[in-house]
Amino acid sequence: MPSTASKSGPHYSVFDIAGPIMVGPSSSHTAGACKIGQMARALFHGTPEKVTFYLHGSFATVYKGHATDRALVGGILKFRTSDPRIKTSFDYAKKENINYEFKIANLGQKYHPNTVKIILEKWDRQPMEIIGSSIGGGMIKIVKIDQFEVDLKGVAGQFKTLIVWHDNNQKNLDLLKKELHRLGMRIHDIQTTKVDKHALSIINMDGRRLKLREVLDLEDLEGIAEVRSLTSLEK
Amino acid sequence: MYKFAFTNSEELLKLCKKHKAPISEIVIRYEMEYSKHKRPEVLSKMKKTRDVMEEAIGKAIKKPEKSAFGMAGGDAPKLFAALKSKNKMLSSPLVNRAMAYAAATGETNSAMGRIAAFPTAGGSGVVPGVILAAQHDWKISEEKAIRALFTASAIGIIIAEGATLSAAAAGCQAEVGAAVAMAAAAVTELRGGTPEEALNASALGLKSYLGLACDPLGGLVAVPCIKRNMLGASASCAASDASVLGIKSFIPFDEVVMAMKNIGKIMSTKLRETALGGLAVTKSGIMIRKKLGLPPLKPNEID
Numbered sequence: 001m002p003s004t005a006s007k008s009g010p011h012y013s014v015f016d017i018a019g020p021i022m023v024g025p026s027s028s029h030t031a032g033a034c035k036i037g038q039m040a041r042a043l044f045h046g047t048p049e050k051v052t053f054y055l056h057g058s059f060a061t062v063y064k065g066h067a068t069d070r071a072l073v074g075g076i077l078k079f080r081t082s083d084p085r086i087k088t089s090f091d092y093a094k095k096e097n098i099n100y101e102f103k104i105a106n107l108g109q110k111y112h113p114n115t116v117k118i119i120l121e122k123w124d125r126q127p128m129e130i131i132g133s134s135i136g137g138g139m140i141k142i143v144k145i146d147q148f149e150v151d152l153k154g155v156a157g158q159f160k161t162l163i164v165w166h167d168n169n170q171k172n173l174d175l176l177k178k179e180l181h182r183l184g185m186r187i188h189d190i191q192t193t194k195v196d197k198h199a200l201s202i203i204n205m206d207g208r209r210l211k212l213r214e215v216l217d218l219e220d221l222e223g224i225a226e227v228r229s230l231t232s233l234e235k
Numbered sequence: 236m237y238k239f240a241f242t243n244s245e246e247l248l249k250l251c252k253k254h255k256a257p258i259s260e261i262v263i264r265y266e267m268e269y270s271k272h273k274r275p276e277v278l279s280k281m282k283k284t285r286d287v288m289e290e291a292i293g294k295a296i297k298k299p300e301k302s303a304f305g306m307a308g309g310d311a312p313k314l315f316a317a318l319k320s321k322n323k324m325l326s327s328p329l330v331n332r333a334m335a336y337a338a339a340t341g342e343t344n345s346a347m348g349r350i351a352a353f354p355t356a357g358g359s360g361v362v363p364g365v366i367l368a369a370q371h372d373w374k375i376s377e378e379k380a381i382r383a384l385f386t387a388s389a390i391g392i393i394i395a396e397g398a399t400l401s402a403a404a405a406g407c408q409a410e411v412g413a414a415v416a417m418a419a420a421a422v423t424e425l426r427g428g429t430p431e432e433a434l435n436a437s438a439l440g441l442k443s444y445l446g447l448a449c450d451p452l453g454g455l456v457a458v459p460c461i462k463r464n465m466l467g468a469s470a471s472c473a474a475s476d477a478s479v480l481g482i483k484s485f486i487p488f489d490e491v492v493m494a495m496k497n498i499g500k501i502m503s504t505k506l507r508e509t510a511l512g513g514l515a516v517t518k519s520g521i522m523i524r525k526k527l528g529l530p531p532l533k534p535n536e537i538d
Binding site (some may be wrong): 011058141 | 404
């Protein structure tokens with residue numbers, strides 16, 4: 001049987017297995033949790049004032065011993081998995097005036113046992129809801145962003161990833177693609193999830209690192225609500 | 236088209252044969268193709284990983300620290316001291332050293348020190364234990380040790396593709412068990428074994444760890460994780476020895492991986508990193524729960 005991987009490309013980098021370099025004790029409960037936090041922060045505009053974490057499954061039962069709570073908050077503070085400040089992230093959150101709260105929740109059978117729902121809040125915008133799972137060895141997946149079911153793998157380094165909220169009009173999405181080509185980016189793949197008249201697209205690209213200005217300019221395009229770039233995330 | 240992609244050991248072996256190359260070389264090219272990075276970048280990233288491994292080992296041997304709640308720590312130096320003492324050990328000095336290094340990595344991890352998760356933090360001791368001990372005792376170059384880490388990663392990729400590397404999904408077989416399979420293949424290539432022998436060593440190693448529960452006390456990566464890593468290092472070496480002696484696993488590696496997945500599905504969640512079964516609910520486990528301030532277990536939570 002021909003390999004599926006030879007066509008669509010492998011699913012894992014060697015460094016998904018060999019790594020991450022991290023502070024202990026658990027790759028899924030500490031490093032993975034930190035990465036989900038990083039991703040939530042990257043998806044949210046600006047610094048949240050309040051973050052609520054709903055811990056599900058094994059995250060709920062053993063989070064304390066693994067410092068899952070400190071790692072999640074560390075991720076919200078953009079700490080890397082190898083950052084020793086994770087140990088004292090609560091102090092740093094207080095300094096940045098980020099309020100945080102942990103709740104035990106049952107999100108349902110369909111979620112991986114290491115899953116967290118994160119609600120980020122800020123006075124000037126709608127709260128954002130993100131569900132992320134830590135799937136082993138520090139690898140993570142974002143499975144829900146607001147009302148959109150997604151499948152966003154948290155591997156940094158392979159692609160530059162853009163998250164785009166738009167009006168689900170193909171014409172407008174084509175204009176965005178054209179603009180990305182103009183900026184010299186090569187689009188590897190686009191996954192789009194639609195709910196009513198809204199859609200969220202995850203665009204994986206090769207190319208240079210886009211400047212913040214360039215990313216923000218994309219939001220001025222017709223039908224494009226918001227654009228977030230995940231390029232700054234690294235293992 | 237990806238020329239060096241593989242998802243199971245059959246595909247990996249085909250690539251080794253086609254390119255007349257060891258597993259490590261195929262995996263280096265796999266990563267170059269995947270990440271679009273050049274060879275020196277890929278190699279230097281793994282060198283960084285190896286350096287972190289060495290640092291983590293050194294930390295626990297030179298400056299032993301008791302982990303939270305005094306459950307672990309300070310055992311690696313005992314194993315290390317045995318290398319210099321005249322006491323006869325049953326295992327070879329290499330195995331003794333591999334166990335010392337594996338325990339040291341686990342102890343550093345438990346104390347929230349910096350480690351390389353390989354493939355996970357819970358199972359992070361086995362591979363550095365075996366590979367760095369071999370590097371030391373066989374006086375091989377750092378470059379060769381780095382290549383061996385790529386071989387180990389190949390096995391991790393196959394397990395991630397076919398099953399999982401998450402103990403919350405499939406128990407400790409997916410962490411320490413996976414690490415044993417990874418180290419067994421890597422050390423087999425390092426000693427001059429063929430790709431077939433390396434994969435066979437993985438099959439032998441992983442088979443012995445099938446069904447292993449993830450039942451850490453209080454949910455902390457400490458007990459029994461550190462000592463499982465220590466003994467896992469020894470098991471990897473034994474699996475490699477058996478493989479190069481021509482002892483073949485009747486079950487090929489890919490099928491062992493499928494069995495691991497199957498067992499994970501059947502395994503109760505109480506044995507999957509929730510601290511609700513096995514060692515976690517023994518008298519000692521319940522004492523640790525109390526110390527941690529975890530809610531007491533309800534009678535229906537323990538079978």
